[in-house]
Amino acid sequence: MKVRPLETENGTNLYEQVAHRVEALISEGTLQGGDRIPSVRKMHQQMNVSISTVLEAYRLLEDRGLIAVRPQSGYFVRSNLMSHREEPNPSAPPRTALNVDTSLAFRINRSLREPNMIKLGAAVADPSLFPITTLNRLIGQTLRNAPESCHSYDVLPGCEPLRHEIARRLMDAGCSVTPDQILITNGTTEALYLSLRAITKPGDTVAIESPSYYGLLEVLASLHLRALELPTHPREGLCLEALEMVLKKGSIAACALVSNFSNPLGTCMSDLHKKKLVTILESYNIPLVEDDIYGDLCFQGNRPKAIKAFDQKGLVLYCASCSKTLSPGLRVGWAVAGQYQTQLEQLKLFTNIATATVNQLAIAAFLSNGGYDRHLRQLRRSYYEQVMRMTQAICDYFPPETKVSRPSGGHVLWVELSPEFDSMELYEQAYQHKISIAPGSMFSASGGYQNCFRLNCGLPWSEELEQAMKTLGNLIKIINR
Ligand SMILES: Cc1ncc(COP(=O)(O)O)c(C=O)c1O
Known part of the structure; x- marks a missing residue:
């Protein structure tokens, strides 16, 4: 497989450009789950960039959950890939004003303010960003x-x-x-x-x-x-x-x-x-x-x-x-x-x-x-990283029928489960584990989207967050039974 060499693009680091190219090959389907991606040396020659740039790009792709390294064998596209997940269905709300x-949004909003919650419910960014x-x-x-x-x-x-x-x-x-x-x-x-x-x-x-x-x-x-x-x-x-x-x-x-x-x-x-x-x-x-x-x-x-x-x-x-x-x-x-x-x-x-x-x-x-453009570049990168990590956690821990949005910006994800799923029950149970989510009915005047919920990706990835996503996945499986 031949990869086009890079031209300079304003505002994007070279390693990010390498990562984008590989990402494009994955999303186009040229590279599929389980496929080996070009070795570091090969990529270095094909794209005319340094070895360390390729290594940095591959590290980024690993962080985004797209590739995994196998010792002695090289880098492979992950088989549990989020691009294999379906997106939520187009909505079909009732056609009445x-x-x-x-009252539901108000009640849930109040609970989002409680201390020591893992705030996956409110669309807020961590102040460190x-x-x-x-x-x-x-x-x-x-x-x-x-x-x-x-x-x-x-x-x-x-x-x-x-x-x-x-x-x-x-x-x-x-x-x-x-x-x-x-x-x-x-x-x-x-x-x-x-x-x-x-x-x-x-x-x-x-x-x-x-x-x-x-x-x-x-x-x-x-x-x-x-x-x-x-x-x-x-x-x-x-x-x-x-x-x-x-x-x-x-x-x-x-x-x-x-x-x-x-x-x-x-x-x-x-x-x-x-x-x-x-x-x-x-x-x-x-x-x-x-x-x-x-x-x-x-x-x-x-x-x-x-x-x-x-x-x-x-x-x-x-x-x-x-x-x-x-x-x-x-x-x-x-x-x-x-x-x-x-x-x-x-x-x-x-x-x-x-x-x-x-x-x-x-x-x-x-x-x-104050360096707004520089700050924005960093912030976009952080939100992207966080959205990718959260999506990957959904693929790893939520049931296989879970559908998830694929935003190209911002920091929220919309999750859709099977039609009979009750996200209010998930909200109540997750709350006991100090995890907040935003149940789907909050986003509808007609009380629809009971099988959906929104997740905030404004928090930097951490072990605590990974554990919270695992807990949510387990709770969904229990509710589904
Ligand atoms: C779509 C949208 N509009 C408006 C707001 C609130 O914006 P502000 O804090 O500027 O009032 C939010 C906050 O989550 C939002 O997601």
Whole structure:
């Protein structure tokens, strides 16, 4: 087998490029479970890289659970490979608009906060993955340099240096936005809340993907909105035919979804799908609330475009934050609301006046000169590693019929078991073992997905985590009996 030699690729280490090539051969099926992969010496010659680069690449592939070394024999593709696992089925939710009951999500969310739990339930990253020392230094510096501003109300639409940095970063998502088109919010959650409040009135129906991020369901409930769940494909995203059918009936006030590396399915819509979605919504003059909180967290290549990049009429209300990349605790998010920007600014003023100035300025300083790109490269690598390890643990410890999503970014996995499985029972039993999971019904207004659950991959791999995955696998087998 011949492997193409490498050309320089920006931002990726040579050993990662070697690893990507081997990974591609495995996912294309050229290399299959049990096959021997080219020896270190052969790879070194074929790809024109050093022996140590190949060794580093193979170590990475071992860490990702793709290959295993057999003493005296070389490196082999693992036979219990996750690429052999099926992905979850496209969803088929009931086609009726429903009021959202958030009591389950609230109860489970409270329990997620308990100390000493292995937090596989909440989509949170381990704080060790964030640049806390640098952020702390920048917070101190900001307080010293601008004490009066930091202790005054900030004025709308938020601190200019931060909006400037966000506008610059949004270019990578394909969006041409000026700083004055950006409103700073308290996280994505507030951006979603203000957006939906601006474009709907109580009793309206909002079309959403299914399964859907439970925080969005909570916002819908708090605004007395009804949710119409639409079929969603784990790779392609929201079913556009189903969307068009409900739009034709004229009963939808807005659409809301996570565009890139969605939570919980991990879907990343293609550019074509995004463009078609915007065209359909424009033709019915229906606004879209886009949550792009995970957009910066692609595992390979460039960041995917935002749906906002295809928005010609200002109908897309773009929402994001630094909660998954830098710090969820600083509560810094933003909205780019097109036609609805002034309404959003008014609502922000009436809701809580402003976002904390020091937090905004410290994030702005990090984005402009704190090494954000370097940090992001490292973070993407860590999330990728963790998603691969967790997937491999599912293959090793969960029953063979388990289906698992294959996200190309973000840090959550969606697990689907046989139709009669009860993930609430798993939740209760895992809780006794101090392990939290997010049962599937939390992600649905209709209480669906009882046989599914979401796993957080934001925690660095450890023996404790491996043990937790083993325990979950055993509990699933016991419940299945
Ligand atoms: C899809 C999605 N949107 C929004 C949020 C919350 O974001 P923030 O902390 O910025 O309010 C989360 C957190 O898990 C999320 O997964």
